[in-house]
Amino acid sequence: MLIGENTDGAGLVRDLLFNLKATIQGQRVLILGAGGATRGILGPLLDLKPAELCIANRSPERAYVLTHLFADLGPVRAATLAELAGSHWDLILNATSASLSGEVPQLSAALLSPGCLCYDLAYGTGPTAFMRWAGSHGAARTASGLGMLIEQAAEAFQIWRGVRPDTAPVRALLMQELHE
């Protein structure tokens, strides 16, 4: 028998709720990208009952496929980047791989609600391209996926070993080393 687990979603949610003290319930959440990372985080995010969860992808058909797969779990819909015009979001998750090449998806700053948290699943040394874009276009807060990486690893460790490691010192050390 084969058993598979995906700890990305649990790790992201843990980073958002516990480390960043963000709220998902009742919030309007926009996910950019429709690849493997988005597929992994949709279920845990919908479990937290956002008011709305929208997936926008450069190739729209991939976003529509995901909404059909997850429609039973909550209010998820897909939109093209153009169709986002006029909407506002409390939490924007960049789950594209654009930051890895220093690029930012084609977005309007008008999408950011006051208080908007812009979270890039990508991480690196210093703020990612998306974090820099969001910070200079009115985001109240920005964060990289470093916390998600650490928390998903802790979730995996717990599955294998039955113990959840304390992630706070790991996070502090990596933050210091990557952002100094």
Ligand SMILES: NC(=O)c1ccc[n+]([C@@H]2O[C@H](COP(=O)([O-])OP(=O)(O)OC[C@H]3O[C@@H](n4cnc5c(N)ncnc54)[C@H](OP(=O)(O)O)[C@@H]3O)[C@@H](O)[C@H]2O)c1
């Ligand atoms: N922090 C963590 O623990 C963690 C865990 C998993 C993933 N990640 C990060 O999440 C990101 C996505 O990973 P993935 O596995 O989902 O990758 P993936 O399956 O290859 O999907 C990539 C996605 O990014 C979009 N994209 C790529 N370049 C773009 C650009 N220049 N402008 C707009 N959209 C672009 C693609 O759109 P198309 O469909 O149109 O090609 C696709 O939706 C990566 O940065 C990865 O490092 C982080």
